[in-house]
Amino acid sequence: MSDPFDFDDQLRATFQKAADETRDDGFSERVIRHAARPDRRRFLILGGVGSTGAAFSGTQLEGLFSSMPHATGWLGELQTYAGPETMAAGVMALAIAAVAFLAPKVSVS
């Protein structure tokens, strides 16, 4: 009858052999490259979504501010100083600032 511990040792050795045969330098280099820029994918996704959204909403906002009837109160005062393009740009700037505030806390990876 064979020693039961013998099988355990042989099993460990087979796992070790599998691990030894799995090594390659290309893998290490890939990991280091990714570790150097872990947020790249997040920036690309957020940047792409943000740019598309900004382009679309900017044109919509400009149209909205252009067709707005003369307002009263603070909005009316704003209309005397700023054209629809300027107001649309202001809203977009606020939206971008909000995204910049939130982006570091959002993980899409």
Next chain:
Amino acid sequence: MSVSASDQELVALVIATKDRNAFGELVRRHQGLVRSMLTRMCGNAALGDDLAQDAFIRAFTKIGSFTGKGTFKSWLCSIAYREFLMARRKREAADKALDRLMREQTEDSAPPRDAGSIVDLDRALKTLNEEERSAVVLCYACGFSHAEAAETLNAPLGTVKSWVNRGRDKLKERLGQDVPA
């Protein structure tokens, strides 16, 4: 980077300076184990490699949470196992179909003749259920104690011992008693 530095020294360097060369040395040292472990757990080398890459990147970003309690290797294997679990949850539906297919293939196939080869080990591992496979891989491939495996698998110690023993017995039955190293 000095290859004679211990894992602990390299980890300290990475924590202090985010030195990528030091981390690269840690990756070189442990990539075989982590990739092999995940490949055995997934039953798929490409998926195992992807998960291993994610595990190393997670280890790099979370390295500050390594307290030095236990070895770096154990900590890394625990991260790798969590990556495996996350991927498993995401791909649960697909994996069920894959598992069924693999089981059918395994049941149809004859027992391996060249016991001990890596291919045969992989085939034999596929006859184990997921808990048994994970417990066996952690204990035999990663060198975890039963207690460490129980902590990683989030299961009672007695249950993990039983998974390891059952898995081991199945492997022994499948591979035979003469496993050439």
